[in-house]
Amino acid sequence: MIKLSYKIDQDSSSLEISGIPDISNGDSEDTIGILSSWTLKIIGSPILEGEKEHLDNLMQVVLQYSRSYISGIRKQFISNKNIVTITPIANNHKLLLNSSKKGVKPLEIILDDSELSDLTRCLDLLRFHPKFNIRWDIKQERPFSRKYIIKNLSNSTKNYNLFYSLILFLFTSILLIFIPTDNRYELRETTNHSQVLSD
């Protein structure tokens, strides 16, 4: 059996995938159907490697995070077994990877927007490239509900116009109630007194 190895390069990220075709699934000779190993190099960070489950976890969080980010939502995502976590920090993104081996400290990688998009593009290529026919345990991109967007939108982008206008309306109304009115004032009909000027 020929062991295949493919490399996906995207500026700061480089992903190398090794595996063999899954002939029982009808894969051609040059298609990886069964993944045996992977290595991910992000410039300025240590080399990451692991089993398929780890790559699944990385894809889960990074792709979900990117999906949210494109809708203006910045929130933390944690993979199924808490192996990978991605959290927004200021303008950057913190990727935290917990090793399944005992005694190994978690690895922390800080990505800026360009590095996040490089990594996302790398993982997108892996998902959709015809040279890979691997079943990934990841959620597809789905539209969010309006409720979810409003709930998760960062404070800076929330539209408070309605709230402010309501507050302004109530304040003005209360102010007008407390302004004293002159009840003694009576409306009188104006009468025209015609004076005859007599010489």
Add this chain to the structure above:
Amino acid sequence: MKKTNLVATQNKYLNKGSKYHDTVIDKSFVNCVIANDASRKIDFLILVIETLQINASDSLLLKAKDIGLSHDFSSRVQFWKMRCTNPLRNTYTFTSLSFEQIDSLVELISAMSEKLYPLIRQLLSSKESKTLNDERWLLFTSRLKSLIRERMNNQRNYIASILSEDNNEFFRELLVILSLSCGKGGANRLKASLYQKS
């Protein structure tokens, strides 16, 4: 025996992706409606593309022809009419985009952002030289602001706030959207962000 190949630095084969995904993606948009801000978002993304590339309107139509998009992209007027669905435009037409038009525009934006990715990446990168990056941002924002002034209704509060903003947060958001819209996965992501669950 180990066979090594350099697979891809660009998306060359994306139209024939893995068979596990094609059926699932279409089902993701069942019971969904077009988001209220979809036409606004699309128009601003095209405006950013126009900022990044001179004569982008020609490139957009050529790209649309290359990727085989519908007759909506056959002439500048038809394309302009679609963009006039943005309520913040001077020439707002009180119409809305159809599902097919959104799909075509998503495909076009995705293809263009892939073409312009090196430029987008440069602007988003924090690893570049600060003075050089500041110069690039100054050029980018001044050009984008002049396009906004020219085409949008400047009396709208939203436009006025964008133009007066100094921290460029909104422009950065647009660039991030473009950077995450490249390729097939990116197009799916962008499309999902333009819809809402009903």
